Amino acid sequence: MKRLRTFLALAAVPLFLAACGNLGSSSMSGTSGSNSSGSTQLTGQSSDGDYEGVIKSGHYQTSKSRGVTNSQDSGNTYNLKSFENGMLSVSKKVFSTKKYVFQEGQHLTTSTVQNWLDRKSKSNPTGLNPKSNGSTSSTKRNPIYIQALEEQDYMTQKNNKLHLGGVTVGIAVNSVDYYKKTQYGATYETKITKAAGEAYAKQAANTVLKRLRQKSALKDVPIVIAIYRQASNDSLVGGDFIAYSQNKAGSTSVAKWTAMDEKNYVFPISSGSSSPNSNDSSAFTNFKTEVENFFPNLSGVTAQAHYNGKSLTGMHVNIQTQFYSQTEIISFTQYLQTAAQKYLPSGVPIDITVASTDGTQSFLSRASGAKKFTSHVFNSY
């Protein structure tokens, strides 16, 4: 059973424009290094908290294993964004954005990652997922534990050249493995407990670390491995990072895992569940009530809330509207600016997106330290 899909075929990127202007202060000198046939530039930094990215000869340096993941029948797209964003967050704990530059993974190729994500078998000895035991029973079969594996490179600058300064590898394990007994057949589920998934991923992480050390470029760099637990397909929010390890240059087995107590919630909290802090969820409910009262035909107000332990660390609010008049959207956005500041939890970064079936109508955001929301209404001439 080949459960793999390459989302984007990038093997033959046409180099149809070889020259590229240097982009202001963030450009690097175009001296041809050992690994570069043209000039290398950086994307520029939008804020201190973000990494710059790498451009080579005018092209973005895309990942060597771009878009590879075990396919899910009706996959949860929240997982993808959440996994990549989370890897950046974990990396920032180790590789400072002031010193390091982000580069998409260049050392694990599509075929390598595809083989690793497949089941171990005679024809695929490097598979990180367990051999099939022949069973198709949801409780007896060996599930696919590892759903995605991604590499991110962190570069340092020295003498106007970029050098690999560290690597972060994310390993995503399933909370539910969706499978079919026959092609095009019904989808069945094997549940994987947090403990079982975590244990399996930690074992796999050791194998991955050993394999990475066999590549000469990765022999002597710090390697961070982070374990992510995917949300189920019906979730309105992505999964959670559960642990990471920081491995010194040269080390071939993980010495220590640091547990991560980060969790995502959807507001309003569904009945029967609870959030880590009831103040936050009731603040959101007050906001929602107030906002739904403003217009006669608002479709829905929901939020994704991110917690570190019991502390709210951020919120994405999503407002679905049916109305379309431009003056209504302008007024509504102004109103949200005031209402959000009044009702929503203070001190954490919050985004609010107002969307209709026509697309995003407006959005508001407040940075971590800021008091007021800034807003933007999408416009058309």
Next chain:
Amino acid sequence: MKRLRTFLALAAVPLFLAACGNLGSSSMSGTSGSNSSGSTQLTGQSSDGDYEGVIKSGHYQTSKSRGVTNSQDSGNTYNLKSFENGMLSVSKKVFSTKKYVFQEGQHLTTSTVQNWLDRKSKSNPTGLNPKSNGSTSSTKRNPIYIQALEEQDYMTQKNNKLHLGGVTVGIAVNSVDYYKKTQYGATYETKITKAAGEAYAKQAANTVLKRLRQKSALKDVPIVIAIYRQASNDSLVGGDFIAYSQNKAGSTSVAKWTAMDEKNYVFPISSGSSSPNSNDSSAFTNFKTEVENFFPNLSGVTAQAHYNGKSLTGMHVNIQTQFYSQTEIISFTQYLQTAAQKYLPSGVPIDITVASTDGTQSFLSRASGAKKFTSHVFNSY
């Protein structure tokens, strides 16, 4: 032939939550005025250049003729946004955002506007569009000239009450009248020249002004009338305002029209056409070439450009992408921030929206006086 549609039935707005907290500094005292059974608040102002809107008893004061327009078979949605935004721009020339508060039109009801937009006939003596002459030939029939009519109210505050300080009425005339000979039949077109449409609208404006003066509330306020020429349905940009008149309190006929030389263009300019300033269009082409080179699979880079005479006054850039990786979007957005500053015309407000089939991925904007673009990447937990 009834060519009218009410987009949103709002007759029975349920007042399901009567109380509303005052919203900070922008609230008005809740003394019950003659036209208010509850407290009146303002939405708050996001910038000096925007009007605040009116909230009554927690509900946004929606228009009395909300969503009425002559239906178009496959209408151009750009016209709607462009028409309403343009009415705000024209109003700002007359009613200062520092002194006036915006209120959706409260004096023309849905049925009034529907009757006015229909053809004149025995059963509809107030129709502003010409009587049918019986012909269905695209060159011989009387077309529907007036496609939409909208009222905007501008309020002033005195003794903590809002009073009507002025009214803006927008009249939208067709450049192409789309019609059917039989219900569900093919769509035919009658073209209307700019001169013919403008002349017809100016005549109608006189009639409208007289009718408005018959309403006691509108007898003695300044009334601005603005004429808009709709873009055809295949346009990627809305239509243009061609003239406006500023009518003093009490006046019952338009004394003077001020011509408006504002036009919208789509970049890249299609072959055979030209933009008012070739520097702008070639700057955009350079930007487009640079940006399309960055990623292997960008779908399209286009822009709406707004001109006043020969001067560019603003631009909305739209970038369609196919990639979805979050780190790619972050890097791309950082890159755009530098590239846009380098290539796109300076000194004018510019927005850039990056969207995929999944929706808006990121956006950048630069205000009129600013040098740098600010950016936001849409995120998910």
